[in-house]
Ligand SMILES: Nc1ncnc2c1ncn2[C@@H]1O[C@H](COP(=O)(O)OP(=O)(O)OP(=O)(O)O)[C@@H](O)[C@H]1O
């Protein structure tokens with residue numbers, strides 16, 4: 001991975017660490033030949049002690065890249081490449097130079113209505129695009145909405161994505177990897193995942209999560 005004292009993974013030189021969480025890191029990278037700037041997400045699965053958990057985390061990571069590869073939409077982050085080097089899984093995506101909404105809009109600052117309108121509309125369209133293809137993002141929040149330009153969002157972090165069959169109560173809720181999550185609905189009610197129907201899902205997908213994410217951006221709570 002180290003070449004000429006520069007860190008490189010695959011064909012990408014890693015320039016700047018953008019974010020580090022428990023088992024993943026996101027770097028600003030650059031294609032060694034094309035010099036194109038990208039974001040590289042790397043999984044440190046070796047840091048996970050439990051072998052079962054390690055496999056599950058790897059599967060989720062591969063699924064995240066694979067899911068993104070199925071999408072082609074202006075407001076969803078594009079994936080360009082994925083691979084494994086020395087046991088490190090990684091994937092390469094479109095770089096959002098303005099960072100996440102959470103970073104861009106710090107607590108205590110009120111957003112202009114025009115901006116709110118732009119974000120709401122674009123995130124809503126992205127969620128709808130994902131939803132009609134049978135996927136649920138499950139982690140809509142300002143940290144997972146990136147800015148490609150000042151006025152253009154990219155929905156990212158599909159690490160918790162699941163699929164469901166439209167028009168049914170999603171059976172996949174029974175087999176969720178990780179803890180059962182509580183689903184927030186737009187009318188303020190909260191239901192355990194098991195009771196959620198596809199109607200709720202539509203509400204949730206098109207209203208609830210968006211409202212909650214935007215509420216957080218707007219109020220920075
Ligand atoms: N394509 C990108 N362009 C620019 N910054 C990005 C990109 N992808 C991720 N980031 C930055 O890295 C952070 C973490 O990315 P992401 O949410 O995909 O990773 P994660 O492993 O799920 O981390 P977390 O547990 O913090 O959610 C984002 O909040 C954002 O600041």
Ligand SMILES: [Mg+2]
Nearest residue numbers: 143144156157
């Ligand atoms: Mg995230």
